[in-house]
Amino acid sequence: MTTDITLGFIGGSGLYGMSDLVEKEEIEVDTPFGKPSSTIMTGMLNEQKVAFLARHGKNHTISPSEINYRANIYALKTLGVQRIVSISAVGSLQDHLAPGNIV
Template identity: 50%
Template sequence: MTPLLAIIGGTGLTALDPLQITGSEHPSTPYGEPSSPLIRGQLGERSVVFLARHGLDHTLPPHKINYRANLWALHQTGVQQIVAVAAVGGIRDDMAPGVLAFPDQIIDYTYGRACTFFEENLSQVTHIDFTEPYCPDLRNRLILAARQLHLGARESCTYAAMPGPRLETAAEIRKLARDGCDIVGMTGMPEAALARELGLRYATCAVVANWAAGKVAGQITMAEIEQNLQHSMARVKNLLIQLIALLDPP
């Protein structure tokens, strides 16, 4: 059965508890092995497939993730739409820890990552339109699902994709704010662009895990991030169940 939706889980979401698992796959791709097995199951009585972006034990740092293998493996299942869950830092003043946000733009500051499928054995150079990097229809359904659940999600923002794995300096965050960025993460690119190259409908549910560097006094700790994500992921799971009911069958 072709899954209705693929869910890519980021930091804080290496497993999807409400998922009634029906099987798993260990696919191979022309680009190597994906981050984790593909977990198939039922979510809200609809077929979905789940992939843990950082691996099931959260051992893959952002710059070591095989984004091409991940997207290719999901594409092979026949899925047409993907929701990517991502932990981020909050830059804009209303992006406090615990907030859910659905970015509509992204700025790519990463480097050195394999970022395209279009580089070998081409009959012609291929360029994708990336004016709107996230699927408007899937974003709108995420927004509707969040409204129905009264989650107070931020419905428009710009995601800054940074190289990682270190967190940013306060000066870097000030620069990102001047550039128009509202949230900052490490995995948004090339994931979004690779999905577009494969013709997949892709949207991100960003979970603000911490204030970005320099926004508040003191250091950012992993304990703080993990605590905030733990409190937020129950709402993300409810959001995904609500979203499923709003999606058209494949």
């Protein structure tokens, strides 16, 4: 099922979709590892076709320990994705890592 999509986004806590996508299409992908966390939303973003997957499911119903990471990556790869931008909300117990720092 390879497509012309080479860039994929995985949204973490708080990011369950991409409102700027146009020409949206929802794709369900089966993998040898089972189902990914959610269907994959594809669409155009600044004249580039991209894919988006919600890591915790569309309504944050999957805890981090239950995420099928292999299925998520395999599903995006099946669509032809070569690069993934993964957005996560995390914390730190290190004083030198303040809120807003990029690590």
